[in-house]
Amino acid sequence: MxxxxxxxxxxxxxxxxxxxxxxxxxxxxxxxxxxxxxxxxxxxxxxxxxxxxxxxxxxxxxxxxxLDRTENLRNLEKSMRSLSDLINSNITFDNAEQCRFITFTYKENMRDSKKLYNDFKNFNKRFKRFLSKKGYKYEYIITVEAQERGAFHLHGIFIFNRKAPYIDNKIVADIWGLGFVSIKSIDKNIDNIGKYLTAYLTDFPIDNDLEVSPEIVGGEIKEISVMGNSKKIIKGARLKMLPVGIRMFRHSRGIKxxxxxxxxxxxxxxxxxxxxxxxxxxxxxxxxxxxxxxxxxxxxxxxxxxxxxxxxxx
Structure with missing residues (x-):
């Protein structure tokens, strides 16, 4: 090089x-x-x-x-920088109350990226119908996360046309229909939400009782504070779990x-x-x-x- x-x-x-x-x-x-x-x-x-x-x-x-693994990793890192810029362009302290961060999981060990995005496409149609009855519209950014065992999760940032509605996890899980769902608000006091969320998607937490495979150790190990508790992470390690050539994120047309x-x-x-x-x-x-x-x-x-x-x- x-x-x-x-x-x-x-x-x-x-x-x-x-x-x-x-x-x-x-x-x-x-x-x-x-x-x-x-x-x-x-x-x-x-x-x-x-x-x-x-x-x-x-x-x-x-x-x-x-692509080889090294080139793939460089492309993924570039994608995460683009994702961070996109998130920051759409979520500010002025509209944080209109946003929700939703994680979609599968009951089984799902490893098919095409199925992942197709499942979200079907969910999105049902979710739009459900919310339109309540007068809500939204834009979204979705991104894939891989776990050490190879299973995929899907994370979505939803930006509503007014203050985000309260929706019970179970209702959204029923609309999803493929596993568990977790809904979280976004803290408006975080002044670089893009960096915060992309770190969540790329850094691998080190659990004391979890044996971490050699393939993902090699990134920088850092100790951070989460809600006052000390926690160790491997910087960017989750990117190494993603397959070559995967499309990391997608978004709706109205995203800025x-x-x-x-x-x-x-x-x-x-x-x-x-x-x-x-x-x-x-x-x-x-x-x-x-x-x-x-x-x-x-x-x-x-x-x-x-x-x-x-x-x-x-």
């Missing part, structure tokens, strides 16, 4: 005219900028079977192969996407400040591509809003 990333110190000053990317996701905004943009093409496709290497002019055959725009760094700073966002973190990386003789310094700044108003700025 020719691309190398190295953490460096954040520069003391940044040219206000440098072009930056501003990404808005509900209560969170990110400003990122790069000293160089890697726009050159390394290959140009000629057909489904051939491509040309730009630097040498050499024509090569396309190698069709399945992150807003992304490019503008001078000084204008981006001015806009986030006017909207009441404050900087809560930043980091810098040196990115180099040996094969292409390319080097760039990358800076990202994270801003959060802590008041109960929000509007898009792009």
């Amino acid at each position: 020719s691309v190398i990333k190295r953490k460096i110190d954040v520069p003391d000053t940044i040219d206000l005219y440098t072009t930056a990317t501003l990404k808005t996701m509900g209560n969170i905004q990110e400003i990122s900028l790069s000293s160089n943009r890697n726009n050159g093409k390394t290959i140009v496709p000629l057909s489904k079977e051939e491509f040309v290497v730009v630097s040498t002019g050499e024509v090569k055959k396309v190698q069709h192969h399945a 996407k992150p807003t992304v725009c490019r503008l001078p760094y000084g204008e981006a700073i001015e806009l986030v400040s006017k909207q009441g966002f404050t900087k809560v973190g930043e980091y810098a990386l040196e990115i180099s591509d040996i094969e292409r003789d390319f080097k760039s310094n990358y800076v990202k700044q994270i801003y959060k809003k802590h008041i109960n108003t929000y509007e898009s700025i792009c």
